[in-house]
Amino acid sequence: MSEPIYVVGHQQPDTDTICSAIAYARLKKKQGADVVPARAGPLNPETQFVVDRWDVEVPARLDDAAGEQLILVDHNEYSQTVAGAEKAEIVEIIDHHRLGGIETSEPILFRNEPVGSTATILTQLFDDANETITTQTAGLLLSGILSDTVVLRSPTTTDRDRTVAGRLADIAGVDYEAYGTDLLSQKSKIGEKSPRE
């Protein structure tokens, strides 16, 4: 009868936001929590490619979070959250951005680290919990890292991102350069389809 906790990323979701929501919901479920992934908007073509490639169910769209319990991933400011988040209870935050000023009434887990992607931190959380990362989850987490870091070439890329990406590519069974090139080519398709972006 009780409502689940929604793991949700930012508006105009990108690959790191969607893959992090899915992966963290999986980890929390393994730990016995009633948690489901959600999204705050439509998938972009790159992220659609990722969920097709790894045969993953697209998270349901959360249109109004008022009254819900939320775990925020890949953002930590109200200006970027799903509608209604100001009237929701934020119970955890996992992110890698500047601190956005969110206040809570109770102590919560907030893990913000200056690394290239939220997926990098989530890989650490699987390790900390001694939980195995499946091939599919590795594919998702790798996609989050490669998308945010432009295949480990962005100035935000850290040594941790490189190490984690190498390990995830092994588990996922892909060459991360080749897979990353595929990802980037999806980004350029966005331009072809929608010249205004």
Place this chain on the structure above:
Amino acid sequence: MSEPIYVVGHQQPDTDTICSAIAYARLKKKQGADVVPARAGPLNPETQFVVDRWDVEVPARLDDAAGEQLILVDHNEYSQTVAGAEKAEIVEIIDHHRLGGIETSEPILFRNEPVGSTATILTQLFDDANETITTQTAGLLLSGILSDTVVLRSPTTTDRDRTVAGRLADIAGVDYEAYGTDLLSQKSKIGEKSPRE
């Protein structure tokens, strides 16, 4: 020539704030950073007992943090920080309280966990970094936990606090119940000396 980074806890410092500042500065120094512990106010009698018991140098008082780089421990809101913190650069936060709305311009490490003390989280950070906890540092961290949790009896006490306290007591070579009773008796001395509190 360059200024160090100051690790500083909240105003009206308590034992967790002072011991966490000292312990985290030690960890960061081991990792090669130019970091010193500081305090935002006078030591209370309990904390004075702790630094005497473990023969630790009292951190210097930071009167004006404007222009400095700060690591905040045991708090995460401007209303509780050292004077001048609004004009300082906050480069890390380690805490266990409600989220207090701090904003930064860059991504930083912010590790907030709903456990009984900041010292509990710091013990984890020593472990994560594979750094040995000395007898003295164990004594400080144990003091932070026992003070904040009223010797593991407060409703904020978690299983993690209990596990960590047991381990630190072993390293420090004390019985945590007996040592905790000593700590609490220092708290009651405060009342004797200053009936208005």
